[in-house]
Amino acid sequence: MSSLCPSETxxxxxxxxxxxxxxxxxxxxxxxxxxxxxxxVSCGRPFPGTSxxxxxxxxxxxxxxxxxxxxYMDTTxxxxxxxxxxxxxxxxxxxxxxxxNVGALLVSNLANIRYLTGFSGSAALMLVAHDIVLxxxxxxxxxxxxxxxxxxxxxxxxxxxxxxxxxPNKQKDAIIETVRSSGINSLSMEADNIxxxxxxxxxxxxxxxxxxxxxxxxxGLVEQLRLIKDESEIVLMERAASIADDALRxxxxxxxxxxxxSQFALEVDWWMRRLGAEDRAFDxxxxxxxxxxxxxxxxxxxAIGSDDAVVVDFGAVFGGYRSDMTRTLCDGHLSGEIARVxxxxxxxxxxxxxxxxxxxxxxxxxxxxxxxxxxxGYGEYFNHSTGHGVGLDVHELPVLSTNxxxxxxAGMVVTVEPGIYIPNVGGVRIEDMLVITSxxxxxxxxxxx
Ligand code: ZN
Ligand code: ZN
Numbered sequence: 001m002s003s004l005c006p007s008e009t010x011x012x013x014x015x016x017x018x019x020x021x022x023x024x025x026x027x028x029x030x031x032x033x034x035x036x037x038x039x040x041v042s043c044g045r046p047f048p049g050t051s052x053x054x055x056x057x058x059x060x061x062x063x064x065x066x067x068x069x070x071x072y073m074d075t076t077x078x079x080x081x082x083x084x085x086x087x088x089x090x091x092x093x094x095x096x097x098x099x100x101n102v103g104a105l106l107v108s109n110l111a112n113i114r115y116l117t118g119f120s121g122s123a124a125l126m127l128v129a130h131d132i133v134l135x136x137x138x139x140x141x142x143x144x145x146x147x148x149x150x151x152x153x154x155x156x157x158x159x160x161x162x163x164x165x166x167x168p169n170k171q172k173d174a175i176i177e178t179v180r181s182s183g184i185n186s187l188s189m190e191a192d193n194i195x196x197x198x199x200x201x202x203x204x205x206x207x208x209x210x211x212x213x214x215x216x217x218x219x220g221l222v223e224q225l226r227l228i229k230d231e232s233e234i235v236l237m238e239r240a241a242s243i244a245d246d247a248l249r250x251x252x253x254x255x256x257x258x259x260x261x262s263q264f265a266l267e268v269d270w271w272m273r274r275l276g277a278e279d280r281a282f283d284x285x286x287x288x289x290x291x292x293x294x295x296x297x298x299x300x301x302x303a304i305g306s307d308d309a310v311v312v313d314f315g316a317v318f319g320g321y322r323s324d325m326t327r328t329l330c331d332g333h334l335s336g337e338i339a340r341v342x343x344x345x346x347x348x349x350x351x352x353x354x355x356x357x358x359x360x361x362x363x364x365x366x367x368x369x370x371x372x373x374x375x376x377g378y379g380e381y382f383n384h385s386t387g388h389g390v391g392l393d394v395h396e397l398p399v400l401s402t403n404x405x406x407x408x409x410a411g412m413v414v415t416v417e418p419g420i421y422i423p424n425v426g427g428v429r430i431e432d433m434l435v436i437t438s439x440x441x442x443x444x445x446x447x448x449x
Contacts, residue, residue, distance in 0.1 A: 013225070048265065048397065089116050090133050090156045092225055097188075102218060104129040104184040105173070106202075109193040112222035112391040113321055117158065118148045127175055134173035134178050139164040143400070151337055161193065176209050193215035216353065220397070222283075227397050228411035233321060234435055237390070240277070240323035241433055241444040243316040247271035248327060248447050255331040258306065261286040261299035263315075273317045281315030281322035282394045292328070292427035294382055294418060305334040309426050311419075314395060315433075322394045325417050325445040326431035340432040341378065341420045345428045346449065348372035348418040352386060352400075356416070356434060356441035361402040369418040370402070378420045390433055412436045413444070 087095070093116065097105055105334040107126040109111055113135070116128075121141040133156050137145050142162050151427040152158050161174035180185065189199060199215060206213045229237065241316050251267040259267065265286040272280065287297035287306040297311070304310055313326040334342055352369040366386040373382045385401030388412050398406040400414060408414070417431030430449055 005198070011223070012332075020135060025407065032035035047251060055204045088152065088155050088346075089096050089225060090128060090152065090158075093128060093222060094130060096221055096224060100218075100221065101220065102188045102216070103186055104179070104182070104193075105188045105218065105221065106190070107222060108190050108198075109222065112193075112226070115222060115226055117152045119145050120148060120320060121145060125171065125175065127178055128177075129182050129184060132159070132178055132182055134159045134161065134174060136161045136163070136174055138162065151212045172205060175368045176205060176211065179206070179213065180209070180211060186216055187215045188218040190221075191219050223397055228409060229391060229413055229435065230411070233391065233410075234413070236319035236321040236322060237433070237435075238444045239445075240281070240318040240321055241325065242323055243272055243275045243277045243318060244314060244323045245447045246275050246427075247277075247316070248312070248314075250275075252329060255304060255310070255329065258303050260301045260303050261288055261291065263298075263299060263313070264304060264310070265299040268314055269310065272314070275316075277316035277318060278320075279317040281317050281324060285311065285326075286406075287311045287427065289426055290424055293421040293423050293425060295421055295427065295429065304331070306337060307335065309334055309338045309428060311427055311429050313429065315432065316392075320392055322392070323391055323445065324394055324431065325392050325431050325447065326419075326429045326448055327449060328416055328428045328430060337422070341422070344373060344376045344378060345418055345420055345430050348382075349416055349430045349432070352418065353432070353441065353443075354438060356408060357439060358408055358410045358436060359434055360408050362398045362400045362406045362408060362414075363402055364399045365408075365414075365416065366404070369416065373418060374416070374418060378422075381420045382423050383421065384419070387417050387431075389414050408436050410436050410438050412428050416428040 024181075039321055093105075097103070107116065107128060110122065110124060113124045113126050116126065117135055119135060119137070119141075121137050121144060123141070124135060124137045126136075134147065135149065137160075139162055145160055145162065146153075149158055149160065161170050163170040203215065217360070248266055250266065250271045254267050255265065265284040268284055268286070269280055281302040284299065285297055287294060288302065288304040288310040291297045291300065291302065292309055292311045297395045307330065310329045311326060312329060313324075315323040315325060328342060328345075348369040351372050354363045355365055355368050369386045370379065372383060373379055385399060387400035389396035389398050396414065398404060398408070398414065400416070413433060413435045415431050415433050417429055419427060419429030421427035432443050434443045434447045
């Protein structure tokens with residue numbers, strides 16, 4: 001085995017002696033359970049004698065070699081720069097609630113719950129007040145909820161209530177009793193994530209329990225915290241982006257055999273899973289030739305021609321975090337108008353990326369890209385906004401659009417994805433995902449363009 005000398009947050013390549021590799025050996029998607037002989041790699045394990053900790057690994061056998069990528073972060077950095085306040089996410093939420101006169105918040109957005117507690121189940125509610133943090137779920141997640149929230153449970157005194165067939169009301173009873181014992185008389189709810197029917201049910205339940213509670217709609221409180229990624233989140237996103245880069249590199253040669261759009265989408269998805277992705281970040285878009293004029297085309301049974309421009313928009317999920325990237329590929333040679341459009345879109349994207357830094361208005365990024373495309377005479381064919389934040393969700397704040405009034409801040413992760421879509425001809429979109437640094441930006445996606 002070759003030596004591995006990580007010195008900073010990032011990715012290291014590891015190659016295993018061919019004599020030790022056997023067909024089928026590869027690291028599992030969580031980077032933990034691996035076939036011999038890469039069983040020395042496990043997440044959360046520090047490298048001896050360093051402050052570097054492994055956060056993930058993936059690999060596969062190729063021509064008798066096991067090629068593995070080890071993802072790591074420097075935990076010294078994590079403490080000194082990424083979390084300067086040392087406040088937990090729940091405590092930072094409490095601070096924000098105080099600034100917004102929110103005494104108690106019922107969190108129903110599952111991504112917000114995952115961000116605050118680590119719990120990734122598909123059913124949960126969370127109540128946060130100044131002296132309480134309660135998480136409820138059902139018995140399908142009885143073991144998982146304890147495993148995933150162990151860290152938060154100790155630092156934030158998290159209380160967990162799990163309903164079961166014998167105690168089906170335990171979740172709502174726990175919330176009602178906590179509201180009663182904490183003296184809460186005004187409960188904020190996440191207006192963008194709770195249905196009218198659910199709000200009505202809570203009103204009835206509190207009334208039946210002789211509790212006079214007023215409901216206050218709230219928007220974007222936890223999302224404000226999620227805007228700025230810490231080092232541990234960026235490492236996971238970099239990993240997701242790197243898996244997608246590798247998957248595209250592995251998939252591209254199959255264009256030689258003129259697959260259909262659906263077949264190529266499946267190839268990309270298959271490689272992402274094989275390289276360690278937990279899932280696709282969203283439905284992979286593959287749109288060839290005239291289909292490329294539809295920005296969010298669904299892959300079809302149309303075969304991809306050798307000289308077609310193919311818009312491929314896709315991403316991987318790793319540790320719950322998503323990546324998002326678009327490349328416009330061509331197996332043969334782009335020619336005519338689409339070749340010219342490709343150069344314009346690439347130039348527009350560069351104009352936007354060059355402007356990325358803290359303090360710049362999101363609208364100015366959009367305008368910089370749009371101006372290049374308008375000046376080239378294609379303004380009417382760039383019919384969507386320039387970019388968006390990415391994280392636990394593929395579309396998060398901020399929005400990089402003309403009517404955004406947000407400013408970029410260090411730690412945001414955004415896409416820059418201008419495109420030109422000409423009906424009946426085709427389309428070009430080029431998208432990268434970048435983290436805003438103290439003086440500019442760093443791309444997390446790195447496929448050639
Ligand atoms: Zn995309
Ligand atoms: Zn995007």
